[in-house]
Amino acid sequence: MIVFDKVTRSFPHNGQGRVTILDNLSFSVPRGEFLCILGPSGCGKTTLLNLIAGFLMPDSGTLSVRNTAVTAPGPDRAMVFQEPTLFPWLTVLQNVMFGLRRQGITRSSCRKQALHHLEITGLAHAVGEYPFALSGGMRQRVAIARVLALNPDVLLMDEPFSALDANTRERLQDELLALRTTHSRATIVYVTHSVSEAAYLADRIIILGDRGNIARDISVTAPHPRERSSAETLELKTLLRTYLGELCSCIPSRRKQLRPS
Ligand SMILES: Nc1ncnc2c1ncn2[C@@H]1O[C@H](COP(=O)(O)OP(=O)(O)O)[C@@H](O)[C@H]1O
Ligand SMILES: [Mg+2]
Known part of the structure; x- marks a missing residue:
């Protein structure tokens, strides 16, 4: 590869x-x-x-x-950084949709894909939150949901x-391994x-x-x-x-x- x-x-x-x-x-x-x-x-x-x-x-x-x-x-190819680089003025859902929208995917299918990836990263309850309201671990999960949604090689x-x-x-390490076997x-x-x-x-x-x-x-x-x-x-x-x-x-x-x- x-x-x-x-x-x-x-x-x-x-x-x-x-x-x-x-x-x-x-x-x-x-x-x-x-x-x-x-x-x-x-x-x-x-x-x-x-x-x-x-x-x-x-x-x-x-x-x-x-x-x-x-x-x-x-x-x-998608990168996850040490400090999650989320857009502070966008909600969790909008942050995950952002990269998908740039790929020219329709709004409704972006939303569907973004929601799916927020669900598998345990963030379904936080889709409407802004990054400032999230803990460090949740912000990093959003960053992971965002890159997984792009389905990179x-x-x-x-x-x-x-x-x-x-x-x-440790929890996020386990989640990453689990996602690897089930989703990516x-x-x-x-x-x-x-x-x-x-x-x-x-x-x-x-x-x-x-x-x-x-x-x-x-x-x-x-x-x-x-x-x-x-x-x-x-x-x-x-x-x-x-x-x-x-x-x-x-x-x-x-x-x-x-x-x-
Ligand atoms: N854009 C850059 N300009 C000048 N030096 C750089 C640049 N990027 C990295 N370096 C230097 O390259 C070396 C390796 O950096 P880096 O790849 O960040 O190391 P690591 O991630 O292993 O800590 C460091 O000495 C750093 O200062
Ligand atoms: Mg480094």
Whole structure:
């Protein structure tokens, strides 16, 4: 579904040339996979999602989704951000209808699709509310309903639950897994800094290292539903922490590797 072929992306750095964030990155994500990306802060996780979304272009290499090179954002790829980006002047229902309307769908079928997705995300009672009246967890559910309603092939999620309290986070993780089995077979690329979240959700975990290379690529074969504190999950979390610990001790070295442009 998603293929990175020798993708490199750099950014200007404090007026001193450019710093390479993703360097010659190659990997692919099969259709329907739930891939979690872990890695130290600043290693390029959000950049990777922005490239798939088409918000950013590679400096070199190619990135394709469904065998087509990504050259712009498109309705086949949808992003959920850490802070839900709802329109404050629109109700919950209108927020979910907004993206559908832009696809040229009739008002009545937009409304029907939006209501359906608000129902499956547990928001049927809140369709007429404005975002300010909702809790953080409910706002994030609206954001999820909005992207699911677009029925994207690829769902990009950038630390979507990290701003929520632990109970809400765990509930939304369960809801996401449930939606995946019942309503959407989207390929998911899910960035997190939480080893618990990755161990609980993922079919596969990629740990990005210094220069956004793939430090580890781990298949998680445990079936769902998983136990959050089973011996298997705890073992995986310990392993992930060890891998991340190895990386964090070497990340500052990149700052010395600035390349003049
Ligand atoms: N638009 C940009 N301009 C300049 N530097 C950027 C830009 N976007 C990201 N960066 C830099 O790229 C690095 C990786 O950023 P990011 O992908 O957000 O990391 P992560 O999500 O893993 O924390 C950071 O050092 C960040 O400062
Ligand atoms: Mg980020």
